[in-house]
Amino acid sequence: MRLQSLLPQVCLLLSALQSGAVAASWTFADGSISVAAKGAGVGGGFKETLTPSKPLTTPVKLGSADTLKVILTTQEGQSAKRPHQAFLLLQDPAKKLDVSYPFSIKESGKAKVELSHKDLPLQLLRSSYPLSASIVIASFGSAEGYNSKAFPLTIELDPNVPIPVAEKPLRYGKLPEIHHIFRPDPQSPNVVISLVFLGAVLATVPALLGAFLYLGGNINHLGKALSSAPVSHTLFLGSIVGIEGVFFLYYTVWNLFKTLPVLLALGVVAFLSGSRALTEVQERRLAGLR
Amino acid sequence: MRLFSSLCLLLLALLSVVSGRSAVGDRVLVILEDESQKGLYSKFWADLEDRDFKLSFESPRNEQLSLFRHGQLAYEHLILTPPKSKGYGPTLTPKILLDYVNAGGNVLLGLSSESGTPSAVSSLLLEFDISLSPDKHSIVVDHFNYDKVSAAEKHDVLLVERPGQLRPDVVNFFGGEGTLAVPRAVGQTLGPAIPLIAPILKAPMTAYAYNPGEEAQSVEEPFATGSQLNIVSAMQARNSARFTVLGSLEMLQDKWFGATVQLPGGKTSKTVNQEFVKQLTEWTFQEVGVLKVFSVQHYQITTASEPSQNTTQIWEYNPEMYRIKNDVKFSIEIGQYDRTHYVPFVVPDTDALQLEFTMLSPFHRLPLTPSTTTDNSTIYSTTFTTPDQHGIFAFKVNYKRPFLTPIEERHQVTVRHFAHDEWPRSWAITGAWPWVGGLWSVIVGFLLFVLLWLYSEPPKEEIERRRALSVSTS
Numbered sequence: 001m002r003l004q005s006l007l008p009q010v011c012l013l014l015s016a017l018q019s020g021a022v023a024a025s026w027t028f029a030d031g032s033i034s035v036a037a038k039g040a041g042v043g044g045g046f047k048e049t050l051t052p053s054k055p056l057t058t059p060v061k062l063g064s065a066d067t068l069k070v071i072l073t074t075q076e077g078q079s080a081k082r083p084h085q086a087f088l089l090l091q092d093p094a095k096k097l098d099v100s101y102p103f104s105i106k107e108s109g110k111a112k113v114e115l116s117h118k119d120l121p122l123q124l125l126r127s128s129y130p131l132s133a134s135i136v137i138a139s140f141g142s143a144e145g146y147n148s149k150a151f152p153l154t155i156e157l158d159p160n161v162p163i164p165v166a167e168k169p170l171r172y173g174k175l176p177e178i179h180h181i182f183r184p185d186p187q188s189p190n191v192v193i194s195l196v197f198l199g200a201v202l203a204t205v206p207a208l209l210g211a212f213l214y215l216g217g218n219i220n221h222l223g224k225a226l227s228s229a230p231v232s233h234t235l236f237l238g239s240i241v242g243i244e245g246v247f248f249l250y251y252t253v254w255n256l257f258k259t260l261p262v263l264l265a266l267g268v269v270a271f272l273s274g275s276r277a278l279t280e281v282q283e284r285r286l287a288g289l290r
Numbered sequence: 291m292r293l294f295s296s297l298c299l300l301l302l303a304l305l306s307v308v309s310g311r312s313a314v315g316d317r318v319l320v321i322l323e324d325e326s327q328k329g330l331y332s333k334f335w336a337d338l339e340d341r342d343f344k345l346s347f348e349s350p351r352n353e354q355l356s357l358f359r360h361g362q363l364a365y366e367h368l369i370l371t372p373p374k375s376k377g378y379g380p381t382l383t384p385k386i387l388l389d390y391v392n393a394g395g396n397v398l399l400g401l402s403s404e405s406g407t408p409s410a411v412s413s414l415l416l417e418f419d420i421s422l423s424p425d426k427h428s429i430v431v432d433h434f435n436y437d438k439v440s441a442a443e444k445h446d447v448l449l450v451e452r453p454g455q456l457r458p459d460v461v462n463f464f465g466g467e468g469t470l471a472v473p474r475a476v477g478q479t480l481g482p483a484i485p486l487i488a489p490i491l492k493a494p495m496t497a498y499a500y501n502p503g504e505e506a507q508s509v510e511e512p513f514a515t516g517s518q519l520n521i522v523s524a525m526q527a528r529n530s531a532r533f534t535v536l537g538s539l540e541m542l543q544d545k546w547f548g549a550t551v552q553l554p555g556g557k558t559s560k561t562v563n564q565e566f567v568k569q570l571t572e573w574t575f576q577e578v579g580v581l582k583v584f585s586v587q588h589y590q591i592t593t594a595s596e597p598s599q600n601t602t603q604i605w606e607y608n609p610e611m612y613r614i615k616n617d618v619k620f621s622i623e624i625g626q627y628d629r630t631h632y633v634p635f636v637v638p639d640t641d642a643l644q645l646e647f648t649m650l651s652p653f654h655r656l657p658l659t660p661s662t663t664t665d666n667s668t669i670y671s672t673t674f675t676t677p678d679q680h681g682i683f684a685f686k687v688n689y690k691r692p693f694l695t696p697i698e699e700r701h702q703v704t705v706r707h708f709a710h711d712e713w714p715r716s717w718a719i720t721g722a723w724p725w726v727g728g729l730w731s732v733i734v735g736f737l738l739f740v741l742l743w744l745y746s747e748p749p750k751e752e753i754e755r756r757r758a759l760s761v762s763t764s
Binding site: 086091144169187194201212219281 | 675724731745757
């Protein structure tokens with residue numbers, strides 16, 4: 001008796017459970033998307049209806065002064081209901097970035113979200129590809145959530161309004177290679193040019209000698225000088241040639257410390273012998289020989 | 291060199307005596323307020339003990355508790371479980387924990403949305419630029435990737451794939467096949483500015499964080515959504531101390547190790563929490579990803595055609611001085627610690643180990659290429675010419691990458707100018723020949739003039755004229 005009265009109740013409960021399990025799927029109705037330009041008034045701009053699981057194919061353009069508005073009514077099965085999660089999910093497929101904008105929902109399931117440039121992060125604002133916008137509606141319990149692409153979104157930047165450059169944060173990684181650029185080595189002119197000028201410079205020595213001879217230069221007094229003061233003349237002339245020789249050695253192999261003492265010694269010899277030798281020259285002058 | 295290698299061996303021997311599996315040490319302190327919860331994590335403790343870690347369990351209420359002994363770390367590793375009260379108490383203040391990290395201690399911080407996150411922990415994490423939701427009991431849910439078996443109603447057990455590579459040039463220590471169960475996680479967001487922090491496990495795209503108290507309404511201002519929400523994140527300090535924030539401590543419990551889970555509309559599968567947690571603790575406790583520089587060497591390369599003037603100087607290693615435009619070879623020996631010993635370190639193909647030769651700013655930044663491999667290390671080397679700028683330079687290897695211990699080697703050398711006798715001689719420079727020739731022709735001309743001055747006899751008529759002049763004046 002008692003069992004009989006319970007049976008219909010159990011049946012009812014079972015059917016209720018079953019219907020709950022089957023009907024549970026979130027979706028939306030009365031969806032619309034509109035882009036209103038600032039000051040365009042009612043009816044101006046872009047407007048399109050949104051149907052679940054049928055994404056728009058043409059990208060929605062969002063200018064810098066525009067406001068994008070998505071309105072829809074969330075439904076669980078056929079009845080309007082407020083879910084816990086209702087997001088407009090923007091994805092940048094190239095950079096694998098995503099950001100969600102929650103709808104503001106009334107108890108009746110009427111949901112609305114507005115989006116303009118200032119809401120978007122800089123990384124998405126500068127994206128060169130169309131962003132993909134999805135609508136996500138889901139809640140707790142067994143009802144299956146809705147997550148489907150709704151429309152592609154192209155961000156149109158105003159070239160007159162500079163958007164701040166996203167400051168690239170420091171990340172550890174490989175840095176660009178640097179190869180030092182060396183200053184160019186000093187260059188010599190063509191060796192032929194150098195040789196021509198060297199020849200010209202060296203040709204001055206025979207030219208000088210020729211000029212001396214032409215003007216009557218001679219060394220006729222050499223014998224006379226050597227006979228009257230042989231030691232001092234030899235030493236004086238030798239020391240002068242020696243000093244030049246020391247300079248040549250300094251130029252080729254010697255260093256300064258080797259050069260200076262020898263130069264000093266030769267200088268003393270040249271000074272002492274030079275005064276004698278020049279006295280002899282003076283005697284010749286006083287004798288009227290020159 | 292021999293002395294150095296024997297020193298290295300000694301050090302290695304010492305290291306292996308000190309620690310079992312970790313590169314730094316094997317003492318682990320577990321802060322567990324409720325002793326009765328220890329049993330829930332028995333497989334986790336067993337895993338750690340299998341890897342030769344010595345676990346000590348302490349309650350944060352223990353006033354004798356100290357992370358330091360005689361100014362040194364008393365424990366190399368620290369596992370923090372969420373406290374019941376507002377914080378960990380006076381023995382584990384955020385300041386002490388920061389000091390611990392600064393001294394090189396590794397921390398695994400477990401969070402749980404059930405017991406809530408104390409504000410002391412939030413403020414500690416803020417020091418690393420890791421932020422938690424201002425709601426104490428914030429929880430991460432995902433209505434698309436949840437476990438149907440255990441959380442059919444609340445959707446708070448997330449099923450997440452094991453993480454992939456963070457960046458193409460970063461080593462992935464946490465990869466692999468399989469699904470992870472993340473029960474009742476606390477999501478974190480990472481600040482953009484600090485390169486020391488890195489996400490390990492991100493939430494799925496449809497996930498979001500909310501406060502369970504506001505379950506009846508719809509979520510309007512979530513703390514964070516999608517992949518901006520991190521479940522596990524890591525901070526590696528410059529001293530290579532590692533700090534891992536595990537959003538869901540419950541992941542470590544026995545019941546989630548190999549638990550059977552099912553995605554909505556998907557097949558049932560076993561979770562791989564055990565493997566992932568092993569990877570996570572291996573990284574946190576410095577069993578993997580520890581780099582060590584064994585030696586650094588640089589020397590001048592002399593070409594065989596130039597006979598060396600000073601043989602001892604040529605073969606000197608690591609000289610203090612180079613000349614500009616010297617050819618220099620630089621090599622660095624790096625090993626990577628891999629659980630029990632050092633193995634040769636291999637730089638990923640997409641990455642590069644770079645040498646900088648710098649004075650204020652780098653003059654050269656060159657990739658180092660592996661030249662030799664030993665049992666424990668790889669020798670990376672490169673050759674280059676010192677720049678034509680004298681000054682105090684430094685060889686710098688600055689290799690900092692996420693999840694690898696930072697390498698910062700700096701070796702200062704002087705780069706001097708050419709000495710006066712190192713320039714080419716003037717006769718070797720063709721452009722100087724006219725000038726050199728001019729000099730010597732002047733000298734020859736001077737000698738001719740001296741001869742002429744000393745020994746020239748004036749012409750006869752000139753003598754006559756002079757004599758007449760001298761007579762008339764006197």
